[in-house]
Amino acid sequence: MPKQTFYNLPEDKQQSLLEASRIEFSRAPLHEASISNIIKMCGISRGSFYQYFEDKEDAFYYLLKEHSKQRQEMFITFLKESDGNIFEATTRLFELTLEEFEKEENRSFFKHVFLNMNHKIQSTFTNGETEDRFLKYLNDIKEYIDKDQLQTNDEEELYHAIHLVRMLMFNNIIRHFAKGLSKEKAMENFTMELNLLKRGISK
Template identity: 45%
Template sequence: MPKLTFFNLPEMKRNKLIRAAEAEFSRVPLSQASISNIVKAAEIPRGSFYQYFENKEDAYYFLLEEQWNKRQDKFIASLNKYNGDIFEAFKELFQLMLEEKKTEDGYNFLKNALLNVTHEIEDVFTRIFDEKQIDTNRLKEITPLINKECLNISGEDEFYHIIQIITSVTFRNLVEKYSRNMSKEEALENFIIEMNLLKKGLYK
């Protein structure tokens, strides 16, 4: 997390810094991003950056989580909207991710994140469902919303694995969309085919 001094910053200065960091992380993936570029764009001295953040990663994950939290909320809203149909909720989340326009700031930020998913980055995306991360998952909110009637599960344990499966497939479809520069329509079509396969089972 950023240090206290960051949050105490006057809004204008903080926003300028955030925009500068976003621009740098949109230009190149985390590992190639440079603090020097960020401070140059934000017009702050190098030492100040370290007054606000531990390091590059600290700034990056702050931005990534901020972006992602918004979508988590929308996902939970979708679950409500579709009476707990988890497939429909994932489909809506997937579509939401496709909406990002190439011209918008967020597009390249997201693209760089997805094409360079370290385990830590994937964690940010999936921790909402992660049994093991008690403090950041939102299973208590999600689980009761879900309509388990239509899911083909025997025990509570299997439910967790179902989420894991849907998540990995959704995630890979998203990565592929960006790596292959697919159109919205093409990406959605592939996604739906795979979701239907998941539903009906791969085996006779």
Template identity: 35%
Template sequence: MPKQTFFNLPEEKRERLLKAAYQEFSRVSLDEASINVIIHESDISRGSFYQYFEDKEDLYFYCAHLLKKDEKEQVDNCFREANGNLIEGLKRTFDYLYDTYMSGPNKDFYHHFFVNMTYRRSRNIYEEENHKKQHAHKHVYTDLIAILDLTKLNFASNQELQEFLQYTFQMIHWTIARVFLKNLSKEEARRDVNQRLSWLENGIIIK
């Protein structure tokens, strides 16, 4: 998470630094990314950089967090378009995330993320609010749950539903990671997601 000195900067200077960061993290992986390139492109000193961020990982997580914040409203819209149907909303979410990650304006950033991220780093990004050292999954999906048609869901508690959503979103991201790593087509990836959602929706035990 940025230090307060970053937020105290004029908006133009913040945007210039973030633009340089996105360019560098889209060009190469996090491990290969150069702070020198970022500070050169954003026209700040190395000392100033460390007044704003702990290190390049701190900056990277913040960039990823901003992208994830931008995704949230669109994901909620997927469930609105599905009239609150949980499974249909998840299917629409896959289509939206696939298109965003594979052909959106930040596709190169996502490519390096999915191809080069370690498990530890991916948890830092995809466990909501982790950058604030909070246990995020307890209240991440409040807005989304408000959209769902709960009358057709068999969860004993709100916490169970939270955990189910966390699991299914992780499954969707894991499937998209396989798209990057194994060069799956959208149809192949969608088939995998739909199959797993069918297992969850219909069960696997014949009664």
């Protein structure tokens, strides 16, 4: 997370630094990204950068966490609008995510994110960095889910049901980038797999 000195900056200075970081992480994956390029773009010294972030990883994961937070807020909005239907809300979130990835300013950044996946990136993107964090996420959204639409017997099963749906979406995003699928094909694959999950595959 950023240091307190980052939050003390005026909003426009914060955004300038974050935008420069996003551009650099769009140019190259995290392990190849350069702090020199970031500070050059936003016109600060290397020493100033380290006053705001511990290192480039700190800046990268902050950007990812902010995106994850926005996705969670949208998911809750979609749950409310769909009367707690987790499948409809997830489908809308997946479609919105694909639309975001089609924008030039987002596509390269997330392509590097998903094609250079590791456990920390996956956990940060899916709000599961720690067990406690995922439980908080679950508590934040479960009140908006219509549990009568799910064949879950208790909170533990609900926990795993939400995890399955999230991982289904996550894996389809990776496939979208790895195979260069069109938005339409990615939606088709996702919808088919989600429908299989909804009805079950056992006779």
